[in-house]
Amino acid sequence: MSYKYDICIVGGLGHIGLPLGIVFASKGLKVCLQDINKDSAEIVSRGELPFVEYEAEPLLKKTLKNGNLSISLDSQSIAESKNIIIAIGTPVDEYMNSRTREFLEFISSLKEYLNPDQLIIIRSSVAPNACEQIKRTLGEGENWKLSYCPERIVQGYAIKELKKLPQIVAGFSDDAVNEASDLFQNISSSIIKTTMQEAELAKLFANSWRYIQFAIANQFFMICEDQGVDYNKVRKAMVEGYERASQLPSAGFAAGPCLLKDTMQISSFYQGGFLLGHSAMMVNEGLPNFLVNQMKSRYELKNRKVGILGMAFKADVDDIRDSLSFRLSKILKFSGAQVLCSDEFANNPEFVTKEEIVEKCETIIIAAPHSQYADLKFLDSTDVIDIWKSNPQ
Ligand SMILES: NC(=O)c1ccc[n+]([C@@H]2O[C@H](COP(=O)([O-])OP(=O)(O)OC[C@H]3O[C@@H](n4cnc5c(N)ncnc54)[C@H](O)[C@@H]3O)[C@@H](O)[C@H]2O)c1
Known part of the structure; x- marks a missing residue:
C-alpha cells in the first residue's frame, strides 16, 4: 500500500x-x-x-x-x-x-x-x-x-x-x-x-527511581534543617570524590507531569504495595508544607509579603503542570500571607516581575531555580529561601 x-x-x-x-x-x-x-x-x-x-x-x-x-x-x-x-x-x-x-x-x-x-x-x-x-x-x-x-x-x-x-x-x-x-x-x-511488559516497567521504573532519589534528598534536607545543619554542605562532603554517592541530588521541588504520575501507575498496578513510591510521594509533596512550617517557626505569616520565584515545575521551562509552586502559594495564602508569584517562562496575568518581588517581599522562595535568578540581588532584610543552592555538581 x-x-x-x-x-x-x-x-x-x-x-x-x-x-x-x-x-x-x-x-x-x-x-x-x-x-x-x-x-x-x-x-x-x-x-x-x-x-x-x-x-x-x-x-x-x-x-x-x-x-x-x-x-x-x-x-x-x-x-x-x-x-x-x-x-x-x-x-x-x-x-x-x-x-x-x-x-x-x-x-x-x-x-x-x-x-x-x-x-x-x-x-x-x-x-x-x-x-x-x-x-x-x-x-x-x-x-x-x-x-x-x-x-x-x-x-x-x-x-x-x-x-x-x-x-x-x-x-x-x-x-x-x-x-x-x-x-x-x-x-x-x-x-x-x-518484551512488552519489560518495556512498560522499564519506563515507569526509570521515573520512579528518579522520584525516589529526589525524595531521599528532600528527606535528608528536612532532617538537616531540623538539626540546624546545611544539607548542601553535607551533600558536598558526601559526593566529592566519592563516586558511590554521586547520584544524590540537591533538595528541591520534585514535580511535573511524569515523575509522580509514573510512580503512582506502578502503585495502582501493584495494588498499593509500592511502599517506597508512596513514601517518596509523601516526602516530595510534603516539602512545601515543611517550608511553610519552618517560616511559621521564625515569624508570623499573617499579612507577611511572600514572593515565589519560579512557578514552572522545574528550571528553565514554562510547563506549570503539577508544579508544587502552586501548592506552596495555596498553603501560604491559607496561613494569611500576601503572596506574589513570578516566572521567567510561564505566562499568567496574575504573575508579577522578579524585580517587583525583590522590591516588595519580606520573604522570597526560589521554587524553580530558573537561570535568571542566579545573579539576583536581594535586600539584606529579606528572608531568602533557596533550597536548591550550592549544588556542587
Ligand atoms: N512531558 C514529558 O516530559 C514526558 C516524558 C515521557 C513521557 N511522557 C508521556 O507522553 C505522553 C504525552 O505527554 P505530553 O507531555 O506530550 O502531553 P501534552 O499534553 O503536552 O501533549 C498531548 C497532546 O495530545 C493532544 N491530544 C489530546 N487528545 C487528542 C486526540 N483525541 N487526538 C489528537 N490529539 C490529542 C493534545 O492536544 C496535546 O497536544 C504522556 O503519556 C506522558 O506521560 C511525557
Whole structure:
C-alpha cells in the first residue's frame, strides 16, 4: 500500500509528539503532526513552538519549509500514514489511578482509520499490561502490528536527547519489533529490544527511581534543617570524590507531569504495595508544607509579603503542570500571607516581575531555580529561601 506520510504522530503538537516529529522530519521522513489543539496548530504552522523546547525552532522552520513536516487537525491523516505514533497525554485520576479505560476508548475511536498493514507505536506512558489491553481493544482476530517505544527524554531538551538516548523497542510480533526498530534507527543512538511488559516497567521504573532519589534528598534536607545543619554542605562532603554517592541530588521541588504520575501507575498496578513510591510521594509533596512550617517557626505569616520565584515545575521551562509552586502559594495564602508569584517562562496575568518581588517581599522562595535568578540581588532584610543552592555538581 502507498501512503502520503511515513509517520503520523497522534498528539503531535504536545511536549512529546512535537519534538519527536521535528526530529524524524529533519532526517528526511514525511511526518504529519495530527492533533486536536487548534491554537497549537496555528502557532506551530507559523514555525513557532507553543512551549519551551530548546534547539527545536530552527529545525521546525526548516522542516515546515522543505515540506517534510505537516500539521493536521483531521483524523483522516492517520489513515494516510504508514506508521502511527500515539503520543497523547495519559493522566491519572484524582485517586492516582491510571485512566486506562479512557485511553482504550481513544484507541477504539481510532480503529476506523487503521489497517493491519500499518505499524502502531504507543509512545504515551502507559500502566503495566496496558499494551495487552490495547491489543484486545484493537481486536485479537486481526494481525495488528503493535509496538511500544517509550519516551525517556527530559522535558525541554528532547532535540538533544532523542539523538543521544537508546530507544527501548517492544512489540507483540517480530514484524512490529523489526519495523519499529528500523524506524527509530533513523533518529536513535541504539535500539534495546525487550518484551512488552519489560518495556512498560522499564519506563515507569526509570521515573520512579528518579522520584525516589529526589525524595531521599528532600528527606535528608528536612532532617538537616531540623538539626540546624546545611544539607548542601553535607551533600558536598558526601559526593566529592566519592563516586558511590554521586547520584544524590540537591533538595528541591520534585514535580511535573511524569515523575509522580509514573510512580503512582506502578502503585495502582501493584495494588498499593509500592511502599517506597508512596513514601517518596509523601516526602516530595510534603516539602512545601515543611517550608511553610519552618517560616511559621521564625515569624508570623499573617499579612507577611511572600514572593515565589519560579512557578514552572522545574528550571528553565514554562510547563506549570503539577508544579508544587502552586501548592506552596495555596498553603501560604491559607496561613494569611500576601503572596506574589513570578516566572521567567510561564505566562499568567496574575504573575508579577522578579524585580517587583525583590522590591516588595519580606520573604522570597526560589521554587524553580530558573537561570535568571542566579545573579539576583536581594535586600539584606529579606528572608531568602533557596533550597536548591550550592549544588556542587
Ligand atoms: N512531558 C514529558 O516530559 C514526558 C516524558 C515521557 C513521557 N511522557 C508521556 O507522553 C505522553 C504525552 O505527554 P505530553 O507531555 O506530550 O502531553 P501534552 O499534553 O503536552 O501533549 C498531548 C497532546 O495530545 C493532544 N491530544 C489530546 N487528545 C487528542 C486526540 N483525541 N487526538 C489528537 N490529539 C490529542 C493534545 O492536544 C496535546 O497536544 C504522556 O503519556 C506522558 O506521560 C511525557
